[in-house]
Amino acid sequence: MKERIQAEAERLFWKYGVRSVTMEDIAKELGISKKTIYQHFTDKEQILYQVMLDKMVKNQSEMECMAIQTDNPVEEILHVLTVMQKQADKVSPNLLIDIKRYYPQAFTLFRQYKEQRIIQSILENIQKGVAQGLYRPxxxxxxMARLRVEQIELAFNSDIFPTDQYSMLEIQHELTxxxxxxxxxxxxxxxxxxxVNHHKYDNNEYQADDTDLAAQSAE
Amino acid sequence: MKERIQAEAERLFWKYGVRSVTMEDIAKELGISKKTIYQHFTDKEQILYQVMLDKMVKNQSEMECMAIQTDNPVEEILHVLTVMQKQADKVSPNLLIDIKRYYPQAFTLFRQYKEQRIIQSILENIQKGVAQGLYRPxxxxxxMARLRVEQIELAFNSDIFPTDQYSMLEIQHELTxxxxxxxxxxxxxxxxxxxVNHHKYDNNEYQADDTDLAAQSAE
Structure with missing residues (x-):
């Protein structure tokens, strides 16, 4: 039951953000009582914390997998966009905003993950790229790793990139x-x-960019 | 007298940051009494505010001048580094950190300047670069303008780039x-x-970079 609650909470948080989803909502979606949820979790933040922890472990494995599957650091870094694109309709722009503003424990967890794991993955990517002569020596x-990790958070900052003006995907595409x-x-x-040329038909949304890039490479 | 006080305060703030400089220090350097300073300014933050306001007006003129003098957007954006390099020994890394933490009015002024003027200059630079075919269409x-303006602040964030590990100039060089x-x-x-080749002898500190860039352009 704990796993089912977590899975449903994850789906709802990703779709609507954390703040607007109540324990009531989660219970209702699962056809169970709120009491059952409270047998497993003390409050919403605890569910969120557990959801994020599992997600981070999974993400970490995916990143490591990706780094093993392709030996090409350029592909590896751009592949993140494809993953994001696939998940984009599932993720609410409110998610990280809510976590940052209202759920300090969960945000601390994200910060630690960012500091310890994400930055390490990026650093390894950059060092590999330099070693292969793909990135400047x-x-x-x-x-650079620090800049990149800060950009990830920047894209989620709605004061800087208002969500009614830009889609998360557009910003991530541009920055990446x-x-x-x-x-x-x-x-x-x-x-x-x-x-980029190889993946141009994956991303219809950014057809304009890809055409330009294709033109450039053909020069 | 007001101008002399401002000029001396500016010199001390730039050199030591704002927090560690007292009204006493400013008076002492000028050989005047604290009372004389208080005839012109209510407190240290008011001096800081006035110093920043004048500095921003001056900077704005310099940026506009630079944009007129060179019609080349690439030169224009890189020229900022040369200006920083010349001022580097005069600016304490504590300056913006102090302002951000302890002087909210002055920080609001900086924020407004950033939002209204700096971002506009960068946007014009980018549009000019695209129009001239130097930047990607x-x-x-x-x-991009938003990313750049956030990077300027990022470089001053000592939690992200500890001042004992990096010099401000090194970070600005790298990011720019x-x-x-x-x-x-x-x-x-x-x-x-x-x-870059033309300016390689200006920046002895970054000789290593410039050699690499020179090698690259000679390929």
Whole structure:
């Protein structure tokens, strides 16, 4: 039952954010009583905490898997966008905003994850890219990894990117491509253009970009 | 007298930050009494506010001047680094940190300036770069300008870039070059490499980078 509650809470949090989802809502969706939920969790934040913890472990495994499957750091970093695109209709822009504002324990968990795991994955990606001659040898990998991890949070900041003006996906697309391009060597650009052209039909939404990139690589 | 007080306060704030400089210190440096200062300013924050206001007006003129002097957006954006380099030994890393933490009125002023003026200058730079074919036509100039203006603040955040590990100049150099490169077209790269090679002897501190860039452009 604990797993079912968690799975349903995750679905609702991702769809509507955390604040507007009540224990009542979760119980109703599962056809159980609130009392049953309270047998497993003390409050909503505890469910959220557990959901995030499991999600992070899963994400970490996926990232490690991805790093093993492809030996190409450019592909690896851009692949994140494809994953996001697939999940995009499931994730409410309120999710991280709610967590940041109203659920300090869960936000601390996210912060720790960001500090310890995400930044480490990015750093390894950058070091691999430099070693393979795809990223410039003159970048400072630690500063770049830090910049990238801050950008992830930036995209979720609705004061900076109002959710009624931009879609999360549009911002992530823009920031991720800009981040990668800023590090590329000439050899890296060949790789990058190859990946982008190869994936142009995956992302109809960004057809305009991809056409331009294709044109550029054909020059 | 008001101007002299402001000028001396500016020099001390830039050198030591705001918090550690007292009204006593300013009076002492000028060989006047604290009472004389209080005839012109109610408190330290008021001096700071006035110093920042004047500085912003001056900076704005300099930026506009620079945009008129050079019609090249790549040069324009990189020139900021040269200006920073010249001022670097005069600016304490504590300055913006102090302002952000302890002087809310002055920080609001900085925020407003950032929102209204800096972002506008960057946006114009990006639009000019796209129009000249130096920056990619597929970037979203508004998202990019927003990213850049947030990076400026990021570089001053000592939680993210501890001042004992990085110099402000190193971070600004890294972020600025990465920001520009991420937007460049092939034509833009020719321009960029030309500028970097031309200025390599200005920046002995970053000789390593410049050598690499020179090598790249010679390929």
């Amino acid at each position: 003159d970048i400072n990998p630690v500063i 491509h800009h981040f990668v391009r800023g590090m590329l060597t000439e050899k890296g650009f060949i790789n990058y253009n190859h990946y | 597929d970037i979203n100039p508004v998202i 070059h990465h920001f520009v490169r991420g937007m460049l077209t092939e034509k833009g790269f020719i321009n960029y490499n030309h500028y």
